[in-house]
Amino acid sequence: MQKTRLSPEELQSNFADIHPNYTHDEAVAEAGKCLYCYDAPCTRACPTHIDVPRFIRQILHDNVSGAAETILDANIFGGACARACPTEVLCEGACVDQARAGVPIEIGRLQRYATDYALDRKLSFFEPGKSTGRRVAIVGSGPAGLSCAHELRRLGHEATVFEARDVPGGLNTLGIAPYKLDRETSLREIQPILAMGIDLHLSSPVDADRLRTLLAEYDAVFLGVGLGVTQRLNLPGEDVQGVHEALALIYQMHQRPYFECPVGNQVIVIGCGNTAIDAATGAVRLGASKVTIAYRRSPAEKSAYNYEYELGKQDGVQFEWYAQPVEFLEENGTLSGVRFIRTRLVEEGGNGRSAKLESIPGSEFVVPCDMAIKALGQSPVLELLGSIEGVEVGRKGLQVDPHSFATSLPGLFAGGDCTSKGKEIVNAVQDGKLAARSIDSYLDQKGASA
Amino acid sequence: MKKPDLSANTAGIKSPNPFWLASGPPTNTGYQACRAFEAGWGGVVWKTLTHDPIINVSSRYGAFDYDGRKVAGFNNIELITDRPLEENIREMAEVKKEFPNHAVIASLMVESNREAWHDIVKQVEDVGVDGLELNFGCPHGMSERGMGSAVGQVPEYAEMITAWVKEVATTPVLVKLTPNITDVTTVGRAARRGGADGLSLINTINSIMGINLDTFNPLPHVNGRGSHGGYCGPAVKPIALNMVQSIAADPEIHLPISGIGGIQAWQDAVEHMLLGASTTQVCTAAMHYGFRIVEQMISGLQHWMMEKGFTRLDDFIGASVPRVGNWADLDLGYQVVARIDQDKCINCGLCYSACEDGAHQSIDIFPTSIEEYEKSQGHALENGSKKKFTTSGGVRTLPGLGDGTVNVYKVNEETCVGCNLCSLVCPVTGCIDMVEDEKATVPHLTWREYQKALADGTMDRMYPKPHAHREWMPTR
16 A cells, blocks of 8 residues: 655645634624524534524623533533534524525534633533542443543542543544544543543453443443444455555544555545545545545435535545445455446335345446445444343344433443444434433432432 | 705705715814715715814724624714814815815804804804804713803703804804703704704714723723713614604704714615704714715615605605604504514524513414424425425435424414514514504504593593413422
8 A cells, every 4th residue: 555645744734624713703703693593493403402592692792611611511522513513414404594594603613613712721611519429430432421421520420431442532533534623622622521530541441241340340331332343345355455444544544644544546435424425535635646435326315414525526526326336356465446336226116225226237347446445334332232131232233211321231321323323423422411310310219229 | 767856955054965974083174075075975064163272082982893793883082173273274165165066064162252152153154164063062071161062951051152153153053962961952942042043963972882891991991091972873873863853843943954863874864854854964984984985875865765756855854753742642543463474484483582571472482393394384495495405414404493393483463562572673574574453452542532531431441452371480
């Protein structure tokens, strides 16, 4: 695999912040457009129910730290969400000013303005609750785990977090395209969260045995372990050198200098979700000369959001629709191309993403490439739980009560991607927060009955 | 279509249009006056002249912004002219020579001494000014020295000085009134008794513009201290309109009016004129945006007049004066209710919270499932409307839709008192209309007539509409 040919400066600028922070005047001008809706649709559309009109009005009235407090009170990862949230389908998609003036208020950017204000000044707004003496173990330090730990601290419980990697933050730190959310920002946001008195153990993977111990040693355990490995296609040549997993490549962009990140000259990305766009735009920005996203369905069924799709197009990413991979081709021990076959919808085969497809005989074609990236979604982590007595694991992963986040085993709770099969950061944050409150009542009842 | 005739005349002072620059910082020099006339202003009221130029302080102006919009209100602690009288007079003569058809009016303020007034009147009239404006209104600085509003607040002084001026003046004399008084008509009448040919109002309002929350200094401040300044700008227009109307409607005054106060767009000027002003004066807006704003004022006035079929200003000056009167003469039987156009409604809920907290609890909120909302809206959500579904990454969004529901707001006409509040706060043009309530049962009569009918025993006591029922004890 060749190293990239771009200079470190070019790479730095390619991965620079895609939406630089507002200036004061920009923020006030935008905030002045907010109508201050009653029972605001934006707030209802936000999974963490941030009081959007309130924080925007706080910005308008030069109370930016108050705005940050409003945001973080509902969503302790307000800074990461401001950068990485698909606002077009959440708060901004619900903004009524779109129906009036044609464009929504830029809620995400205003949120970033407020959270950056607090981040830059190292402001913290919350205090640990009165100690209950209760101890909770949290497995995973991603947005679900740390949101849960933070809320537990506010409620006075001890929170010990076990993280398999050597950095905290999970996907926030390692899994989002760096031009949206970089490692440093993610780690800065985590500092005040940890300062609530969270006991963080890095490089501490938890396997089934360890989980049993935690269940015995702690009053409750929360699992926020995310998802596992990228699904396999089970195609010939899939393990040849040059075939990569999308997330693994994005991890690298956060863990080593850009000039050390692997990238091909001609890159094919398989799949058209948001991670596929992150991987494709990442490859473009690392210096690939041609990047193609191949998807077996039409543009209408892609799971990438419109904003992400536009970003891909702006970066010059090409799209092959109705193209299903059948084989990874090899030459001299490395990848030389991907063979595809054209697909079409089966008549009466339903519609949308679950519609039946058939391949068109004789339509095979080869796209030459020296790098292929699989962006196919990840499998649930089943091995961790399969052997724990009393935990029901369905075919799709861990099952929890949607309100209490309790698993079938008393004292074991879970949330985030490991139960949702992969949603946004903001959903994981809400899961962790609500799970903490549910753990609090569980501990209350346990205390009362003890 | 033929352009309407905008030529204006207040008390014999004639100008090509009714837009004058008020006495103030924009009219301090011949240079500014020339630029103003070139830009299109019809008249210039020169910054107030006096015998000995004053000394000013630094800084002088303050403004307040409203939620991101600059200069909703403005004030100043600048005094009258800081230039020698001879210099001003020489420049006035030159300007008048260059622009013979435009109005140059001298604003005057000297000590309360008959000879001093006689002298300055003669000096400025010698250079050919079109009229005089006596500054009895300036509320800061000069008032502490017995001039400006110190005169304008005492009807006897105002009458006396007006009379002194009229003893020698050969051009029309306008008296500029201060709003810092309980009833502006008392000084208006005094000016009339003193022989004034016309009135101009309002001068600025006593004010403290604000306080700097870091330094605790007042705005504007002079080395840490402030003083009451003269308040003006868009936010004072309603106060000015009320005073202009009360002068215009006063049967004892009956003098031409030059309207001043909060005029920044042509509509503001037309409102002043509908309430009796034959010319208008502008200062803050010119200070904010420069002289070229008069272009939009002239164009706006022309197009409005053409649309209404007016050919000259007299066609509409004063038309709304008789429409203002006592509350007791308003028609109790005129009942309106709010009506929300659901096709236009964007579901922001501002009408609801305004009515609920600020009025009569007569708008109800109906959280509606998206399926039901879509059914009820039908064509309103079709393409072409801004209120439509968007699909992104397989997720369907709609403005106003959050957590699966859209809040629909409906007026309860049984309790709606027709106060206007919801329609005032609604951000969508034409979404909430106030319509006559066909079910209203109150007969058309005024409160005065009602009192008489009650006294005569020809009518029973009437009761207001019922209030909406709300559970109000806090839940514990």
